[in-house]
Amino acid sequence: MTYRPRDLFDAVIEYHWSDLELSEFTVFNTCKDPLSILIAIVLSQNTNDLNSTRAYRSIAERIGCPMKPEDILKLGVDELARAIRVSGMQNVKARTIVNLAMSISVDELSNLDPQELRDRLLSIPGIGYKTADVFLLMYRKFPVFPIDTHIRRVLSRCGIVRVRDEYEVIRKTVEEYLPRDPEYLMKAHLSLIEHGRTICRARKPKCDQCPISDKCAKII
Numbered sequence: 001m002t003y004r005p006r007d008l009f010d011a012v013i014e015y016h017w018s019d020l021e022l023s024e025f026t027v028f029n030t031c032k033d034p035l036s037i038l039i040a041i042v043l044s045q046n047t048n049d050l051n052s053t054r055a056y057r058s059i060a061e062r063i064g065c066p067m068k069p070e071d072i073l074k075l076g077v078d079e080l081a082r083a084i085r086v087s088g089m090q091n092v093k094a095r096t097i098v099n100l101a102m103s104i105s106v107d108e109l110s111n112l113d114p115q116e117l118r119d120r121l122l123s124i125p126g127i128g129y130k131t132a133d134v135f136l137l138m139y140r141k142f143p144v145f146p147i148d149t150h151i152r153r154v155l156s157r158c159g160i161v162r163v164r165d166e167y168e169v170i171r172k173t174v175e176e177y178l179p180r181d182p183e184y185l186m187k188a189h190l191s192l193i194e195h196g197r198t199i200c201r202a203r204k205p206k207c208d209q210c211p212i213s214d215k216c217a218k219i220i
């Protein structure tokens with residue numbers, strides 16, 4: 001590697017950040033209370049932002065927002081699954097959202113020590129590393145770097161991590177290279193996702209148009 005890994009992240013931010021429409025990400029399209037944001041992140045799994053935003057709005061039409069755990073529990077898994085069908089995996093997601101509502105309070109989401117909160121979230125069935133870390137970064141402004149499939153693909157092609165590395169290995173590797181600044185980490189996270197969606201696509205990556213081509217090992 002003849003460059004600092006940090007340079008690669010800086011270049012991706014510089015290329016994508018100013019054109020990003022944050023309102024197109026479901027997580028920025030919700031009420032600002034912690035449960036609404038966490039539910040939006042759960043809905044975003046394995047679907048696009050258009051469909052997860054529709055699913056989020058469908059819940060909001062039924063229970064309003066800010067979203068309260070007791071209203072989620074009143075809806076129940078079956079009604080919730082019907083409401084979020086458009087996001088796919090609706091039964092799994094509905095069960096996860098009900099688990100959340102049963103397991104953690106709004107006060108805890110807002111005020112628990114971030115590391116303790118991460119452990120608590122990860123103990124809830126259906127909540128994985130990425131969901132917990134996106135919430136900690138976006139809502140709690142905790143300096144953690146969430147890894148999604150686009151980020152895993154881009155960074156493995158660049159030779160920074162290996163595609164089959166475990167989530168925690170990739171996260172810790174990346175965090176060693178980057179400043180513990182939540183604003184920077186949020187920009188890097190979203191810009192890399194955009195890079196994976198538009199240029200370093202799963203099929204037919206556009207290496208000839210890529211702003212980090214000179215830094216990339218092109219392990220495809």
Ligand code: SF4
Nearest residue numbers: 200205207210213216
């Ligand atoms: S040079 Fe190609 S493989 Fe490397 S990041 Fe860019 S698009 Fe992806």
